[in-house]
Amino acid sequence: MTVTVQDFLQIDLPALMAAVLACAACALVGNFLVLRRQGLMGDAVSHAVLPGIVGGFLLAGTRDTLPMMAGALVSAALAGVLIEAVRRLGRLESGAAMGVVFTLFFAAGVVMIEQGPARAVDLDADCVLYGQLETILWLAPTSWSSLLRPAVWLELPRQVVTLAAVFALAVACVLLFRKELTIAAFDPGLAGALGLRPGLFHYGVLLLTAATAIAAFEAVGSILVVAMLIAPPAAARLLTDRLPVQLVLSTALGALAGMAGYAGAAFGPFWLGAEHSLNAAGMIAVAAGGILTLAVLLGPRHGILGRVLGQRRLAAAVAQSGDSLGR
Amino acid sequence: MLEEAARVLTLQAGFNTAVVVAGTAALGMAGGTVGTFLLLRRRALVSDALSHATLPGIAAAFLLGVWLGLPGRSLPLLLAGAAVSGVLGVLTIQALVRFTRLTEDSAIGAVLATAFGLGVVLLSYIQSLQVGGQAGLGHFILGQTAAMAWREAVAMGVLALAAAGTTALLFKELRLVAFDPGFAHGQGWPVQRLDIALMALAALVTVIGLQTVGLILVVALLIIPPAAARFWTERLGAMTVIAAVVGALSGWLGATLSALFPKLPAGAVIVLVAGGFFLLSFLFAPARGLAAAALRAARLRLALAEQQALRRLLVGGDASPVMRRWLAVKGFHRNGALTDRGRAAARAAERNRRLWERFLIDHPALAPATPDWGIAPIDRVLPADLVRVLEERAR
Helix, strand or coil: CCCCHHHHHHHHHHHHHHHHHHHHHHHHHHHHHHHCCCHHHHHHHHHHHHHHHHHHHHHHCCCCHHHHHHHHHHHHHHHHHHHHHHHHHCCCCHHHHHHHHHHHHHHHHHHHHCCCHHHHCCCCHHHHHHCCHHHCCCCCCCCHHHHHCHHHHHCCCHHHHHHHHHHHHHHHHHHHCHHHHHHHHHCHHHHHHCCCCHHHHHHHHHHHHHHHHHHHHHHHHHHHHHHHHHHHHHHHHHHCCCHHHHHHHHHHHHHHHHHHHHHHHHCHHHHCCCCCCCCHHHHHHHHHHHHHHHHHHHCCCCCHHHHHHHHHHHHHHHHHHHHHHHC | CHHHHHHHHCCCCCHHHHHHHHHHHHHHHHHHHHHHHHHHCCCCCHHHHHHHCHHHHHHHHHHHHHHHCCCCCCHHHHHHHHHHHHHHHHHHHHHHHHHCCCCHHHHHHHHHHHHHHHHHHHHHHHHCCCCCCHHHHHHHHHCCCCCCCHHHHHHHHHHHHHHHHHHHHCHHHHHHHHHCHHHHHHCCCCHHHHHHHHHHHHHHHHHHHHHHHCCCCHHHHHHHHHHHHHCCCCCHHHHHHHHHHHHHHHHHHHHHHHHHCCCCCHHHHHHHHHHHHHHHHHHHCCCCCHHHHHHHHHHHHHHHHHHHHHHHHHCCCCCCHHHHHHHHHCCCEECCEECHHHHHHHHHHHHHHHHHHHHHHHCCCCCCCCCCCCCCCHHHHCCHHHHHHHHHHHC
């Protein structure tokens, strides 16, 4: 099977744009979770939205996106507050508190799905887990030259527009509050002493994570969100010691994983002679894991290879100075 | 309906249902037992990564079975694959934490998402193959008791009992490692191998829970019962038993509910029942529950206010009308004056305050381990000889 230009523009290009935007937005926001050792908040949020999505659907009675996203945001915020309450009032460690709350939310969502109305319109846990990257279509462009016409761009799929808006929001937040976020991430105590209200930033980061995650769910599913919130920032953290560099690098790595993963899922099998494409969201998560693996192995200073080389060099230097002393 | 419920609960509603309900109860018990040590070792969420990491193993085992020409869906092979890849996932996390600067949460999240993504990719590849039996693989994600044959349920129950039994045998060692790994290491215990043994037990529970509860929710069986048990006691032995009982009850009730109402998926209901036990414990458990803590705080505040009012009344001061009525109820105050008993109590309160004050001045570094020190009668908190010394000094 060969991919025609029209197929590529109408099916693959919008999906690719959605994937890249979702990955970049999640990767950027994820930096602050990884630095604050709250990487698993993304995992918790991505499970906890399920009852909100189903509830939004049941209340509104339609498969419109807005009520489901509103429901998701409500249940994510509720889960965040409950986790904090269980951790503080129940004196449980935060991992256990998260585990209790998000599994309960997810279980409630699964039960709600099975009760009928949601089943009827094919709303199931799979949508939330895997997303629907493959169903994003952009019918306007028919050839490369049609991309030059502004009217074509006005018909961009809604998911792509939403994701672009969320990405812009994340970039704006990071640029506006760069200083505050940096201090709150590295030294909450100092942030409090300077009057910055680290608690406010905790919930702010949480809310931004939830908004990004929810916008990304619909297109790419929760697996991908968790992978993207953590893997690119973690990889970037192994490659640099400077926060601005880390922010830019992680966003770029996220976008790269999005492209590589989508290409690997959509086109890879055909190049290898298979007949069906693979799950794109899963493949993007694998690509992100691959990038992290490379960073772990080959990172110049914090990677395993880099450290081994550094030790070699040190050993050589010591041996040399020992020689010169011995003479 | 009620009769039907009673029959399922008492394991008399058909052989298959009975075995599934009993097996699920055993699973819950094993989850509570093993989970207790995971919780205390602060490894609760490692088991989340463990369960997500089983998916690529299941898919790979299926492909291996197809390649070897075995009948498409051989359960032992699939579960063996799940166990292998789950344990590999945990070892990857430990290596990441040990050899890189990544923190544990990042390592858990990265392994969890990547492994699950790989599993989903492999599943989508399997769906495109021209072989039978691939449809059931998706059930491992959310679980399905209805599809369970009685032989599988018996195997699940036996393995669950084995997991719980092994944990009981290793109780002493696991306790040492959970509370003070440094001391355990210094005493020559193989801490790392015990950690791996604990993770292997968690992997066993996860793998046998896959069919019933599904890989996303099986972690709840390892986390929620121990978290609920934590509110009831400060002792590890009691906590383990309570967690096992909560887990077993959740499995039993959840499997029963799901057998009665076809619209209730077993895995989710089991988790919700466990959540109900957690909520009850969180609110009402006497040792660490919210209501008990609030009650203790209120009692302390009342005792303090009472003592202050008595001391003021003793030197001719006044107390609020509410407090006067309260003191009247206790027989300390009548017709605008302290009764004899009231006067005695007020003197005792005054002495108590003076001695505590002296204690704070003389021994600022010694804070007694009881939460109500400073208010409780000093003779009950401090040893008699120390109180005598304080009395001398306060004179």
